[in-house]
Amino acid sequence: MIRTIAVIGAGTMGHAIAGCFALYGYHVSIYESFEEVRSTCIEKIRKQYEFLQEEGVINPERIEKSLANIETFKELECAVKDADYIIEAIPERLDLKQELFENLIKYAPADAIIASNTSSIAFSDLTAKMGEKDKARIMVCHWYNPAHLIPLVELSFFGNMAESRYQEVEDLYHSIEKRPAKVKKDIPGLLANRIQQGIAREVFSLMAMGAADPKDIDIALKYGPAFRYATTGQLEVTDFGGLDIWCTVGDNLLSVMDRSAEASPLLREKVEEGKLGFKTGEGFFSYPEEKKQEIQNQFHKRLIRQLQASKKYD
Numbered sequence: 001m002i003r004t005i006a007v008i009g010a011g012t013m014g015h016a017i018a019g020c021f022a023l024y025g026y027h028v029s030i031y032e033s034f035e036e037v038r039s040t041c042i043e044k045i046r047k048q049y050e051f052l053q054e055e056g057v058i059n060p061e062r063i064e065k066s067l068a069n070i071e072t073f074k075e076l077e078c079a080v081k082d083a084d085y086i087i088e089a090i091p092e093r094l095d096l097k098q099e100l101f102e103n104l105i106k107y108a109p110a111d112a113i114i115a116s117n118t119s120s121i122a123f124s125d126l127t128a129k130m131g132e133k134d135k136a137r138i139m140v141c142h143w144y145n146p147a148h149l150i151p152l153v154e155l156s157f158f159g160n161m162a163e164s165r166y167q168e169v170e171d172l173y174h175s176i177e178k179r180p181a182k183v184k185k186d187i188p189g190l191l192a193n194r195i196q197q198g199i200a201r202e203v204f205s206l207m208a209m210g211a212a213d214p215k216d217i218d219i220a221l222k223y224g225p226a227f228r229y230a231t232t233g234q235l236e237v238t239d240f241g242g243l244d245i246w247c248t249v250g251d252n253l254l255s256v257m258d259r260s261a262e263a264s265p266l267l268r269e270k271v272e273e274g275k276l277g278f279k280t281g282e283g284f285f286s287y288p289e290e291k292k293q294e295i296q297n298q299f300h301k302r303l304i305r306q307l308q309a310s311k312k313y314d
Contacts, residue, residue, distance in 0.1 A: 002113075002172045006031065006083035008100065010041035010072070013117055014089035016147035019045040022069040023062070024176040030072045031079035038072050045070065048148050051297070055304050077107040085172060087115040087141055094121055098129060105134050113169060115141040119193050123158055123186045135160045139169065140183070142190055149303040151179040151310065154190045158183075177311075195234075199225075202257055204264035207284070214284040230306060231313055 003026065007018040010032035018028045022045070032038035049063045073079035080086055086108055090096055097116060104114050116126060119142045127135045139161055144150035153173050157166050166182075173180045183190050189197065199221070206217055228237060238246045270276070270283060277283030278292070287295055 002084040002168060003027065004082055004084045005029070006080045006086040006108075008076070008079070008086065008088035008104075009090040010037050011089065013143060013145060013147055015041040015044050016048065016145075017087060017089060017117070017143055018070060019048055019066070020148055020176055020178075022066045023049070023058070026069060026176075028070045029079040029083065030070060031074075031076050032072065033074065035074070038074060041072065042067065042070060051300065052148070052304070055301060057304060057308070076103055080104060080108045080112070083108055083112050085113050085115070085169070087117060089117040089143075092118060092120050094125055097121060097126055101126065101138070102129070105130070111137075113137055113139065113165060115139050115169070117141060117143055119154070119190050120188070122188065123156055123160075127160070132160075136162065137165070139166070140190070141169065141173075144192065146300065146303070149300060149307060151177070151307065152192060153178045153180050154183050154192060155180050156183050156186070156190075158186050201260060201264065204267055205258035205260070208264060208266045230310075 005018070005021045005026050006029045007014050007021075008031050010018070010030050014030065014032070018030050018041075022028045030038070030041060032041060046063065046067060049058065049066060052058045053060055053063060086104055088097065088100055088104075090100060097118065101114065101116075108114065114137055116138075118126070118140060123138075123140055126140075127138055130138065139158075140154070140156035142154040144152050155166070155169060155173070157163075170180045170182070181191055187194070203217055203221065206212060207214065211217070212220070232240075274280060275282045278287050278296070281287050281289060281292075
């Protein structure tokens with residue numbers, strides 16, 4: 001039974017992942033090599049908890065109790081020596097991850113499950129230097145950002161791991177109220193990122209052809225398909241609409257829709273101009289510095305409302 005968690009890397013994803021497990025009573029060890037990141041990660045988790053408390057998701061007493069479940073470490077061996085489950089959230093570089101996994105196999109208990117939060121590095125590449133025995137304890141467990149609010153976690157089941165061990169991990173995620181999706185093929189992007197990129201490709205194409213302003217394209221998505229997708233998936237939507245109808249509409253539209261095999265030129269142009277979105281203050285929309293925190297808070301509040309609603313219809 002998994003009770004002790006180790007999170008490797010305390011950046012954007014790592015500290016939020018650690019906070020999720022701690023919130024549900026798991027003892028969590030965080031390893032972070034950079035002192036500046038390690039020294040501030042607990043405070044970042046506290047702020048996430050306080051925001052959840054302000055929104056009525058958790059009570060104040062739960063904050064201190066959850067924070068007490070977390071320890072930080074500057075030595076990898078100390079962080080993982082007692083872990084039942086380890087998940088890394090370090091930068092998306094194959095060489096760094098391969099080196100880390102080599103050390104985790106050496107330092108962690110022999111029966112510990114070791115996971116990667118990656119969605120862009122193939123499992124076959126990640127485990128290329130491992131023997132079959134070591135591969136049997138490795139998996140991909142991909143979270144979505146912001147990790148403390150998005151329920152989805154994609155879990156790999158690629159034939160390297162016994163089903164009973166996989167089930168341990170799925171049960172772990174159910175215990176912290178996540179919604180695991182089992183991925184059976186080692187494919188780039190797993191499930192959600194591939195679906196998301198398909199939508200994004202057409203959205204950017206609509207922008208490039210001047211079909212509508214950014215605000216109206218987002219309105220069409222938010223209050224049309226996305227409104228429906230909040231409570232159901234594409235396959236159920238297809239069943240409700242009628243497979244014959246979807247087949248006819250597909251024949252009529254797909255031939256005139258974007259089929260680009262690389263990122264949108266419009267998107268690339270924005271990147272070259274340094275307009276990277278929220279983090280630079282401008283992308284398709286503007287984000288004045290003095291309003292950034294308020295804008296982010298409003299976004300997170302919408303996610304919380306949707307998260308609360310999802311628990312009622314699940």
